[in-house]
Amino acid sequence: MAAYLAANQTRFLDELMDWLRIPSVSADPKFHADVLRAADYLKARLEEAGVQNVEICPTAGNPIVYGEYLAAGPGAKTVLVYGHYDVQPADPYELWNSPPFEPVIKDEKIYARGACDDKGQVYMHVKAFEMMMRDGQGGVPCNIKFMFEGEEEIGSNNLEIFVKANKEKLKADVILISDTGILANDVPSIEVGLRGLSYHEVTVTGPNRDLHSGLYGGAVQNPINALCEMIASLHDENGHITIPGFYDNVDELSADERAEMAKAPFSEEDFKQSIGLPDSYGEKGYSSMERTSIRPTLDVNGIWGGYTGEGAKTVIASQAHAKISMRLVPHQTSAEITEKFKRHFESIAPQGVTVEVRPHHGGEPVVTPTNSIAYRAAADAMETTFGKRPVPTRGGGSIPIVAMFKSELGLDTVLLGFGLDSDAIHSPNEHFGVFNFLKGIETIPHFYRNYAAAQ
């Protein structure tokens, strides 16, 4: 295996970079043709690797690339691998040191939008499969189904429809996903908890047109000022969220559980340094690690209104807009929080403006079991390749489909990810370590073998 990987790693990287050149941005309709090209590219590479019955399955949105390898036979275990080939928008482009869709390797890292999230991690699976097929080390020990979607970054709406319609085809024993990270290259870890998401676009409307701030200023409610007031009121002075009932269903961890968590290797100093800030900040009474994992949060992801060009324009805008999202923890639900946010935000509109709240997509928080044979197979695989037992962690991000797979297919998920928090996913200069990419390819076959052998 090591020999095959060493002999082919340059080609593996070249193929990934070719794929990263296709700007498969799902959020922006102008990249639609590129999304389709990225799906075709993936299909071709899966077929070359030896995956069978590879199809581009149409949906109402972007297609799902599906393929399978069932040669282990009906008695063998089946793993359903999920990933996504769409990527986040790359703007602001001007902050990239090299263009987001012209991948380069610098300091042993691949820089490109999607390098880590999730094309790089999906491609580890394609190449791990190829390696099992060709390296003469015993082949593929279990059945594998691959399902890669193109709408993860915009809410996976059509994936759920696809899953509901194809329960027989997708039958498996466990889900395997590489779309998370490890604590550090010398501190392997496996995420066992994920936060949910409730995402909204809000519009505050005041006067029926943009007004001259000299002629009208002082006598009309300015929609931007109003929006700022409304947003400011969503947190109190302790960093708590003020939406009525927001914390009702939050799973509060016991002192013991928190003490256990605090043992994970996490350096507050390194955290602050990595983002260039003198102070961390957040909800009073919780550590940074807790704030990003076991506590729900609310952030403005974007805001715009009025004149934003060069120079000065003395205008009072007719409208102001923001994108506001909340990360949820067990046992909050996306539907519950969406409803509470919408009702509250509409109720706090000050005199003189009207407010519209448009929910985007949501996702449910999850905790995955650590006592399953699949989790142990993953932990053992990492221990083999990293030389250290991985730490179970609860992450702050959201992979909403994990909860959906549980409810629709009855399957638990193993989150065998190889990224790093510092990979700048969703940011300019996203990257993925060459070490991490290759370590993923090396580790995945061990997972299959451990899992196939386990009783």
Add this chain to the structure above:
Amino acid sequence: MAAYLAANQTRFLDELMDWLRIPSVSADPKFHADVLRAADYLKARLEEAGVQNVEICPTAGNPIVYGEYLAAGPGAKTVLVYGHYDVQPADPYELWNSPPFEPVIKDEKIYARGACDDKGQVYMHVKAFEMMMRDGQGGVPCNIKFMFEGEEEIGSNNLEIFVKANKEKLKADVILISDTGILANDVPSIEVGLRGLSYHEVTVTGPNRDLHSGLYGGAVQNPINALCEMIASLHDENGHITIPGFYDNVDELSADERAEMAKAPFSEEDFKQSIGLPDSYGEKGYSSMERTSIRPTLDVNGIWGGYTGEGAKTVIASQAHAKISMRLVPHQTSAEITEKFKRHFESIAPQGVTVEVRPHHGGEPVVTPTNSIAYRAAADAMETTFGKRPVPTRGGGSIPIVAMFKSELGLDTVLLGFGLDSDAIHSPNEHFGVFNFLKGIETIPHFYRNYAAAQ
């Protein structure tokens, strides 16, 4: 005069529309060549009308178009006419019913960026001069100097340098400006007070790069949330501005003065209806008319940060930005308020972010005398052409150069404007009534004749 106007009004309108086709937006460098073309166009029309020694005077920025008519002789009075040929940016373009630089006449109004502010009003002066020269009604009764700048919408920085360097050339008895409005087409008025301006761009910086809101949300100060909090805190619950010392120098009007003001024809209902709002809003204890004239105000003119494209992006932005301006009243000064705003805004930055305040341009509030022969000449001229004595009003807008003319040239200004508040200057669908344009051309010669004849 009426015959000449009637015979030529179609040509006057056509010429104005040709000028409006040139997008002389001073705030955006990409229109620089158009700004120069607009100056050339103005020079050519002034020369055709009979103005002498017309020059394009270079400055460090956009040129000043200067011309003069001194045939009335050294014993006659001299009027210095000021205006500006640059216009506000036209965005958001999508809200215009017809393109901003393709003027059309609809419902007896000229629709275009600059139709009223200030190309339309400048052009009234060009055509009023032509009419005096050619209509055989006694010619031009006094000396006139014309000075039209191209940087009014971006702070008139180079005008002040030009004025200081050309005091002899600009010697005059009074300044005449048409860059304001009347209360209604049947309620003529003359502005005798203007608010000042202090305009800033602020940047709030948090983490050293955009972050994933799932991985970091809750443990870093979000710059957009921080900016919203800071902006929200600039007003208290009564709509008062909370900047320390902000009201220190405000000229508080007496109860008698306020009672006098309240007699001006102003309908709260019409005001609300014109902007499509059920409620007016503003500082407690003051009427809408007072809020927009004798009281200082603070408005956010633009805000931006994070992801503002289609769909959802779960990002915590590294930076958030806003343009914030204050309208000032006598005896606040732009320098004083700029200093107070900057110090205060920087001081309220919450933990975890840094704040930069960049002052743009400022302008001083002014009150012009109503007991001068120039004011009376203007009031008499309006009474002749409108059939009604004009009301003196204090306006909410700012023409910062009025204070500068007073301090540098020692001259008072008469604000003989013909726009309407509803003209949507600085907004999409700016327009100028054909009635107002022609009424201006008709009124201006009466001003010169009244003023020349007065003792």
